[in-house]
Amino acid sequence: MIRPRPGILNPEGQTIERALRDLGYAGIEGVRVGRTIGLRIEAADLTNCEQLVREACERLLANPVIEDFEFHVSEVSNPPLVAG
Amino acid sequence: MIRPRPGILNPEGQTIERALRDLGYAGIEGVRVGRTIGLRIEAADLTNCEQLVREACERLLANPVIEDFEFHVSEVSNPPLVAG
Amino acid sequence: MRFGIVRFPGSNCDFDCERAVRSGLGEVPVILWHKEESLLGADIVLLPGGFSYGDHLRAGAIARFSPIMKAVRAFAAAGGPVLGICNGFQILCEAHLLPGALIRNRGLRFRCHSVYLRVESTVTPFTGEYGERQILCLPIAHGEGQYVADADTIDELERDSRVIFRYVDRAGETTTDSNPNGSLRGIAGVCSAKRNVVGLMPHPERAISQLLGSADGLGVFQSAVAALASLEGVAS
Amino acid sequence: MTPVEPGVLASREAVPPRVDSAASAGRTPDRDDLLSLAIRHGLTEEEFDAILRILGRLPSLPEVGVFSAMWSEHCGYKNSRPLLKTLPTTGDLVVEGPGENAGVIDAGDGWGVAFKIESHNHPSAVEPYQGAATGVGGILRDVFTMGARPIAVLNSLRFGSLDSARSRYLLDGVVRGIGDYGNCVGIPTVGGETIFDPAYEHNPLVNAMCIGIVRLDSLARGRADGVGNPVMAVGARTGRDGIHGATFASAELDESSHESRPQVQVGDPFTEKLLLEASLELIQRDLLVGIQDMGAAGLTSSAVEMASRSGSGIDIDVALVPVREEGMTPYEILLSESQERMLLVTHPDCVADVREVLERWDLQAATIGTVTDDGTFRVRESGQVVAEIPVTELVHGCPTYTRDAEESPAAKRLREMDLTSLSGLDTDSEAAEALLSLLQSPSIGSRRWIYEQYDTSVRTNTVVGPGSDAAVLRLDDTGRGIAASVDGNGRYVFLEPRRGAAIAVAEAARNVACSGARPVAITNCLNFGNPLGTAVYHQLSEAVAGMGEACRALDTPVTGGNVSLYNETPSGPIYPTPVVGMIGLLASLDHVVPCAFQETGDVVLLLGNTEEELGGSEYLAVRYGLVAGAPPALDLAEARRLVDFLVRAAEAGLLRSAHDCSDGGLAVALAESCIAAEPAPLGLDTQLRAGVGAAATLFGESQSRVVLSCTAGNEARLREMAREYDLPVTGLGSVGDPHGGFRVATETLQIDLDVDQVRESYESALPGRMEREAGLTS
Ligand SMILES: Nc1ncnc2c1ncn2[C@@H]1O[C@H](COP(=O)(O)OP(=O)(O)O)[C@@H](O)[C@H]1O
C-alpha cells in the first residue's frame, strides 16, 4: 500500500472530495488516493520475503520524495502471498 | 481498496512485474495494481457510515465494469475515519 | 559535437528531438537505446518526452533503472550537459538527478496547449542564449506535470536560482491561470546543484519552426551548442 | 490482498455457457443444440442450414463460433455489402481501395497516405474510457499494418444531451480514453467532431480515424502467401476479454448489456507503442510476407482474411497461442478480442530475425501454424483438428441481404412540417440572444475542453490542429501537406437520407478545401440502426446512394470504411449517421489558409447563396427543440466548383481566411472567424442582404457557402475568380478591432455585441457543463 506523504498535495483526492460533495455527500474530508500492489513472491521464508518486499518498495515501488509505503506479507501454500 | 476485477487485463501490473524481474527479483508474479482511497466521514454511527461509503464506491469511486471494491470503517474520535 | 537522444520503450518525442537537432542545428544526433550502457561519445544528452514504460507505476519510475541511465548518471556527475524534457524531466527526478517530483496535474486532466514561460536563469548549458527573463511561447503536453517538493527544497532552489523556467502570462507575470498544472511557485523547469542537469515540462523541441506556431524552443538547443563550444574553447 | 487466482473465471464466464454444460454433461450436442447455439450467436436458421451444406456435417462448437463471427454484420457485411458495392472506389490517386486493412492514396514524391475510420460504439456505451481507448488502438493497428507510420488521429463523437448525467459521464470517459491512448502512443489527435442530441442518449457513437504515411515502395499487406510459411502470433497474450465482440457489436444494446461485462477489453497503449515500432521495423527490413491486426473476431478473422486475400489456407494450433489465463478453450482462443495482438506471416529463413526484433522491443512471439495451399482454415488443439472450414465460404459465403425499405412516416411528417408558422426573429435583442444561445450550444461551442486533453502537437507535423475547418499536417519534410476532416449530420440524414449523406461528403470536402487543400478521397463509417427495420434499411440504402453521388461529383473515391449497425436502444434507433473522413492534399504548405480573421480592415466576403432554409438546423433545435423541415438543398456541381475555386484562390495566395458555413449558419461562422483570431479576438462590422427572413439569413444552413477574408487589394481579383467559377459572391463588410464590437446586421435586424462577450459564450459551452465532472475511475 503506497500513499502520498502527509503534506504532499494529492490532486486525485482533492478531485474526488469535490465530486463527492457535488453528489451530495456532506461531511467527507481528507480524501487521499494511493496505490495498492498485490503480488506473489517465492522466498525461503517470511522474513526473507519481507526483506525482499521492503527493498522493492524502497527501490522501485514507492518514491520517498512523495510517498510512504506499508505492506503485509502472508504465507500462501507455496508460493507465499504478499500485499504491498 | 479498489482492484481490477479478476480476468481484466492489468497492464500496469504486467509492466511492474517485468521491471521487478529486470531488477533481479526472481520469483515474483501475479502483480496487480489497484487504488486505495482514504477519507474521513462524518456520520451518525458506523452502520450509517458503512452505508454511505458503499454507496459512494458504487456511484463514484469504483468502476463496476472493471473493478471490485472492498472497504473498512473504523471510528476515530470525531469524525470517524474510513479506509476504502 | 554530438547530441545523444535516449530512447526508452515508450519514448515518443525522441523523433521530435531528433528532428529539432537536425532541422534547427543541421546536426545529426545519435540515438541511445535504453539497453545500451554507453553514450556512444555524445557530448550532450537529451531525455525526450513520452510515456516510458507506459508511465506505469509513476512516470519515469521504471526508466530510471535502464542500463543507459548508469551512463547518464556518470556523465552528469562529470558535469556533462543533460536535458530532460517532459517525461525526461520526470525520469531525472525519479533518478534523483533533479530534486522534487512531478505529480498529476491539478484538475487531473492531461493538458496540451501553448504556455508562456519566463527564463529565470541563463546560467545553464540550455539557457545561455536566451535573455534574462525572456518570455517564451512553448507547447505543453502532459498529465503529470505538477512540480512538488518539500518547502526546504523549494527555498533552496529559489535561493540558488535553480528555478530555470516559470509559467507566466503573456505579460510575464505568474498567475494562477497561467499555471497549467498547479506546480509550486509556477515552476516549469529546474536545474541540478551543479547546473548541468536541466529538466522542464514544456516542449522546446516542438517549437523549432514558425510553421508550427513558434520557434522559441530553438534557443535551448543553440544554447547547448554554444555552451559546449565555450567549454571546448576553455579546454583547448 | 488476494492476488488473482488464474483460472477462477473459467466456470463463471466461459462462453458459451449452455454448450459447455452440454459438453460437461458428456453429451455430444445434436443439431437442435447447435442450431439454438447458432441463433444465440446471431445467426439465422437459414444461415445455419447454409453452414451444414458447406460442411456436409454438423459444425463443432468452435466452428459455430467462427461462422457466427465471420458472418456477423461487422465482418461479413451481410446487410450492407450489396449497397457498398455501388460506391466509387477507384481514381488516379487510389493505391489501395477497400479490402485491405486501410485505404492508401498516392500523395506524391513516392509517399502514400494510409487512412481508415472505425467505430467503437457499443464498447464505449458500456465502458466509455476503455471502449474509446481500444477503438483508437484498433484503428492505429489497421494503419501501421500497412507499413504506414500513423501521424494523426481524428474522431467523430455523438452523445445525448449534456443535461443528462449519463451523457456527461460518457463524454468525460470517451475523451479521456481517446486522449490517454493516443497521447501515450505518441500520435497527435488533430481533429474531429462532437455532436449532442437526445437521439444518441443511450447509444453514443465513437468513430476513430487514423492517418499514416508510408513510402509506396514499402507498403505491407494482410496476406498469407507461400505454402509452408510460418504464421506467428505477436504482442499481448490472449485472454478471455471481448469474446464475441464482433457479434456483440452487431446486436442491439439492451439493459442486459451491462451484465455482459467480460466483453469489455482493456487497452494497453504501452504495448501498442512497442508493437507499432516493432511492426514498422519488421516491414522496413522486409522480413514479413503479410501482417494483420487481430481486431474484431480476433485470431479467426485475421487468419481467415489473410488467407482469403492470398487464396491460400491456414493451419493453426491454438495450443501454441500464448494465453493469459489457464484452461482457455479453442473457442475462446479463436474468438478472444484481447487487444494489442498481431498475426504475422513470415518466411522460414526470417523467423530468427523476426524474433530478434520482437525481443528487442520486449514483445512475445509464438509460431502458431503455417500457410497451406488447400484453401482451408484448419484449427487444431494440440494436433487434433477442432475446426476445418473453407476460407472462401467464411469470407464470401456469407449470405447477403437486400432488405425491404420504406421511409419512416414520422421522418416524412417532420420533413414536410410547415416551418413558416414558427415565430420569427422580431427584435434585435432576440437575434442577439439567439446567436449567443447557439454559440453556447454544446454542439457548436468551442471544443477546447475536449482537444486540450489530447496531445495535438507530438511528432511535430501539426500545422493546423483542432479548432479549424480541417487539420493540416506536414508530409515528412517534403513541404507538402495533408488535410483531413470528419463530418456527418445525423439530423439531415434522418430528415432526408440521400441528401443528408451527400451533404456530409460535400461538407467534408468544403472543410478540407477551406484549408487550401484539394480533397482527394474518403473513408466512411456508416452508423445506423437495425437494418431489419424497413425504415432503417431505407435510411441506409438512400444514404449510401447519396454518398456515392457526392463522391462521384467531387471526385473523391471511397477507399474504405466501416459499418456499424444495430445502434438502437429500447428508446429507438439513433439518427442514421454516416460519418465521412475526408483526406486532402496540399502541394505546398505555403498555401495553408486559416479559418480565423487575420487583420483589422480586411474585407469579408460570402461565397454562395443564402436561401430560406432552416430545415434540420441547429437554430431550430436550440430555439424550438425541433428537428424538422427539409435539410438544405445541395447542388453537387456547385459544390465541386466551390472546392476548385477555394484550392485555386489558396494557391494564388489571395485568401487571408476561409471558413465553412455549416451548423448555426452565417452568423455563427462569422463569430467563429472572429473568436479564432490570435492573439486576441477581432471585431466585425457586417451587413447581410440575402433577401430572405432574418432567421434564415443569420442561422439558416444553406450549403456551399464559405466566409472569406482578403486584403482590400485582392478583393477585385477574388471576385473575378469567383465569377469564373460561376459562384455568387457578396461583400459582407470588414474585420474590426481586437476586442472590438461584433456587429452583424440583416435587412431588418442588428446584432450588436462585444466580441469578448461573443467569445465568452462560445468558450464556456463545454467547461460550463463539464468542469465539475472529473475523471475518477480507471
Ligand atoms: N462504409 C464502407 N464503405 C466502403 N468500404 C467499406 C465500408 N465499410 C467497410 N469497408 C471496407 O470493407 C473492408 C472490410 O472491412 P472490415 O472488415 O471493417 O475491416 P477490418 O477487419 O479492418 O475491420 C475494409 O477494407 C473496409 O475499408
Ligand SMILES: [Mg+2]
Ligand atoms: Mg482490421
